[in-house]
Amino acid sequence: xxxxxxxxxxxxxxxxxxxxxxxxxIGVFIAPVxxxxxxxxxxxxxxxxxxxxEQKSYRRLFVALALxxxxxxxxWTMPVKQLPGLYWYTxxxxxxxxxxxxxxxxxxxxxxxxxxxxxxxxxxxxxxLSGAGLSLAAFLIARPQPLINLNAVEMAAGEIIxxxxxxxxxxxxxxxxxxxxxxxxxxxxxxxYSSALFAIMYVGSLSLGYVLLMGAVGLFxxxxxxxxxxxxxxxxxxxxxxxxxLLVWPFILGL
Amino acid sequence: MxxxxxxxxxxxxxxxxYDALSTTFGLIAIIxxxxxxxxxxxxxARGGARANLWLKTLDTAIIPLLVVFGLVIxxxxxxxx
Numbered sequence: 001x002x003x004x005x006x007x008x009x010x011x012x013x014x015x016x017x018x019x020x021x022x023x024x025x026i027g028v029f030i031a032p033v034x035x036x037x038x039x040x041x042x043x044x045x046x047x048x049x050x051x052x053x054e055q056k057s058y059r060r061l062f063v064a065l066a067l068x069x070x071x072x073x074x075x076w077t078m079p080v081k082q083l084p085g086l087y088w089y090t091x092x093x094x095x096x097x098x099x100x101x102x103x104x105x106x107x108x109x110x111x112x113x114x115x116x117x118x119x120x121x122x123x124x125x126x127x128x129l130s131g132a133g134l135s136l137a138a139f140l141i142a143r144p145q146p147l148i149n150l151n152a153v154e155m156a157a158g159e160i161i162x163x164x165x166x167x168x169x170x171x172x173x174x175x176x177x178x179x180x181x182x183x184x185x186x187x188x189x190x191x192x193y194s195s196a197l198f199a200i201m202y203v204g205s206l207s208l209g210y211v212l213l214m215g216a217v218g219l220f221x222x223x224x225x226x227x228x229x230x231x232x233x234x235x236x237x238x239x240x241x242x243x244x245x246l247l248v249w250p251f252i253l254g255l
Numbered sequence: 256m257x258x259x260x261x262x263x264x265x266x267x268x269x270x271x272x273y274d275a276l277s278t279t280f281g282l283i284a285i286i287x288x289x290x291x292x293x294x295x296x297x298x299x300a301r302g303g304a305r306a307n308l309w310l311k312t313l314d315t316a317i318i319p320l321l322v323v324f325g326l327v328i329x330x331x332x333x334x335x336x
Contacts, residue, residue: 027263028263032263032267032280033279033280033283036279036280036283037283040283040284040286040287043287043316044287044290044291044294044316047312047313047315047316050312051305051308051309051312054305054308063312063315066315066316070315070316070319071258071259073284073287073320073323074259074319074323075258075259075260075261075264076264076267076280077276077280077281077284077323077326077327078322078323078326079260079264079268080268080273080326080330081268081269081273082273085260085265088260088264088268089257089259089260091326092259092260093259094322095318095319095320095322095323096259096319098318098319098322099315099316099318099319102311102314102315102318103315105311106308106311106312107308142256144256165259166257166259169259170257170258170259198258201258202256202258202261203261204258204261204262204263204264205256205261205262205263206261206262206263207262210256214258242257245256246256
């Protein structure tokens with residue numbers, strides 16, 4: 001019976017992974033509008049599945065997965081061409097972070113089930129600093145344009161936005177909610193599952209090297225979060241990765 | 256480049272006018288928002304043990320989508336002025 005239950009959960013989890021990957025692939029390789037429609041269909045299906053699967057101990061997985069179609073819907077509707085690119089991250093990130101915070105109102109989700117635990121900084125400093133090295137690798141592959149003009153105010157605003165609304169928000173979703181929710185289903189394979197979804201959400205970068213790097217980053221952060229039980233180090237490292245990629249390396253190596 | 260703002264996002268947003276964006280992506284998001292609000296009101300009217308959970312669950316998507324709706328309206332007004 002336990003074997004059957006676990007298999008059922010694995011099949012459901014892998015089916016949703018394939019559907020989210022399909023929606024991303026449609027949006028990137030066919031056209032954005034059909035991709036958006038696929039995500040729009042998936043979002044209420046996942047939310048309804050959460051409510052209807054009340055007997056299933058793993059059901060918070062559906063809420064974690066629902067945040068991914070929501071992420072993509074926001075990323076296609078919130079950026080405004082007339083605003084500088086830095087503020088696009090704010091426009092997408094703020095409602096997404098709001099959705100993540102709202103999930104803590106559910107009976108089976110709390111900061112503890114999102115791996116939000118205190119952890120000594122001495123333990124996390126190594127993984128935090130790894131963000132700087134990873135940002136150089138990411139820059140050398142993706143070569144993005146600088147996100148800001150080179151001045152102190154924009155640099156400070158950019159650092160806050162990228163740490164809170166990309167680093168922290170994405171870690172709360174992938175290494176917080178999602179990793180914790182699939183642990184019951186896949187055990188140590190949960191890191192692979194959350195990393196695969198993390199990499200899939202980067203398919204829109206249109207660079208295989210970048211997608212593979214993000215998959216490896218997901219595995220590394222996932223391993224670290226599972227080892228320490230805290231997302232803080234990974235969230236700061238993720239923020240540093242994005243700061244290096246979009247605010248620092250383009251000025252040092254890209255001009 | 257992050258998972259929230261990808262190369263595809265940048266290309267799509269910069270290659271289309273706001274009119275085109277709001278009548279495709281914006282409109283689809285508003286239809287989704289309307290559907291979720293409708294579902295929420297149906298669940299509220301039905302009541303029962305699950306009603307409270309339905310409301311909380313649907314709010315997770317409704318509240319961020321209300322922000323999208325607000326932005327679409329503001330940008331349409333800005334474009335009109």
